[in-house]
Amino acid sequence: MTFMPSPPSEPWAIHVMTNAWPAARGAVFLAVAAQRIGSAMFIEWSDAALTWPTGGDHPFIPEAEHVFTAKGIDQRLYDLYAPMVRKIMPVGVFQHRELLKAPMAEWLANVVPDPDGGEPTTRAGLRHRRGEDADDPITERHWNSAWWQGTIHADELDGARRYLFPVAAMILAGAQSGALNTMARPFYGGAAIQLPADTWEIDSAMVRLAWCGLDPERPFDLNAAPTHWLFVERESLDAFVAGIEQGSLLPELQPRPRALLDVAEAQQLEKTNVAHFPSKAAALGEVTAWLIERFDDQATERMVKDQFKEEALQRWRGRLSARGFATAWGNAVVSRPDRAKPGRRP
Structure with a gap:
């Protein structure tokens, strides 16, 4: 055909x-x-x-720190926004993605065949396919991942x-x-x-x-x-x-x-x-210069890329996208290649 x-x-x-x-x-x-x-x-x-x-459009959700507080879970916020978190990133999908970051041995130990004839997947992925993760509790790490995904998508x-x-x-x-x-x-x-x-x-x-x-x-x-x-x-x-x-x-x-x-x-x-028409080129230059300046600050020596990214997106909210930060980061590490060496998780 x-x-x-x-x-x-x-x-x-x-x-x-x-x-x-x-x-x-x-x-x-x-x-x-x-x-x-x-x-x-x-x-x-x-x-x-x-x-x-x-x-x-992804629905708005509050940041994880407002729900998972030092005094425990704010049940009112949790109950209100948990359905939206699951819409952005179901529990099984989050757990499946977390396994993608795990060592190969742990990943392989969690891969199972799909009795319904689908492609092999992780146990978490299979539970999601079957809708069995719909009522699973949401962890703070999961909530934070969903918040970031929603934020990046809204920025896109x-x-x-x-x-x-x-x-x-x-x-x-x-x-x-x-x-x-x-x-x-x-x-x-x-x-x-x-x-x-x-x-x-x-x-x-x-x-x-x-x-x-x-x-x-x-x-x-x-x-x-x-x-x-x-x-x-x-x-x-x-x-x-x-x-x-x-x-x-x-x-x-x-x-x-x-x-x-x-x-x-x-x-x-x-x-x-x-x-x-206004582009974000000016913001890129500002972020690149800011990164180079921060690289020279000993207080940021142990900071990794995601931490810089979170701070930059807050500082240049509305003018900087996730893709824009990636471009600025690439420009900045040219002058400080040690920031991109293996082990620093750029």
């Missing part, structure tokens, strides 16, 4: 299915075009930005929102002006059709970017199920990306954030130069 790219069943899902991206002669799939435009717009761009919205979602709105706005501006020549090709195959610039006279390109498709017969109906994949002519995309990188785009090709964001966000953006 020949595999063929299938229409996405959920928004943004197509961005995860990179091996299923369709092709068209002389054109670039919209997902790839968005990656190239995003990379040209942002120093800290990651192609994963287009996949972050697929994870959904925030990064996605920061990136995706201006990228969608840039695509919209380019398509409306004719600088980006777009086309649509039927799902599963067929001749591609050129889309006139008027097709992009819409308020936001986020819906089209989420699906990488549209129905050419109903291009302005947000509830219309896509029937065609969206592509950008390669030659026009190359010129457009070069214009972004060189700062030579005409003023009318700059993003129009008020059409995409709510009023409060738009008012905030009006205080910035939308031609160069």
Whole structure:
């Protein structure tokens, strides 16, 4: 049976299915075009930005220290937030991940076959598959791991929102002006059709970017199920990306954030130069310099990477992502390679 790219069943899902991206002669799939435009717009761009919205929002939970106190467990907070902790990271999943860090002998001692025919897994993993861990007690270590996972995921979602709105706005501006020549090709195959610039006279390109498709017969109906994949002519995309990188785009090709964001966000953006949408590059430089300075402080000699990371994310909350810290750490250890030597758990 020949595999063929299938229409996405959920928004943004197509961005995860990179091996299923369709092709068209002389054109670039919209997902790839968005990656190239995003990379040209942002120093800290990651192609994963287009996949972050697929994870959904994680619920808020308090830090473990507020629940597991010196006087014991705060039962009120535990009972209130334990279901959310289990949603973020079920008990069996946590125990399974902990075993991944254990010595090989301990890992192998816990691997068991799945009587139901699934892949072999740990005892904890098998209990989770069967739903037997639903009422297991949550430890402080488990709670803390879930809090970190939720925090990192929320930060990724925030990064996605920061990136995706201006990228969608840039695509919209380019398509409306004719600088980006777009086309649509039927799902599963067929001749591609050129889309006139008027097709992009819409308020936001986020819906089209989420699906990488549209129905050419109903291009302005947000509830219309896509029937065609969206592509950008390669030659026009190359010129457009070069214009972004060189700062030579005409003023009318700059993003129009008020059409995409709510009023409060738009008012905030009006205080910035939308031609160069704010990136987190400045924060990266600050964090790198801060790390180098902390490395020289004897009080931090025994600190490991995760401890620096926790402090940095608090200091630069809203400006620094987990990925951003990893970049800053890599830059900093270049000047102090002893911080990354084996045994220090960088």
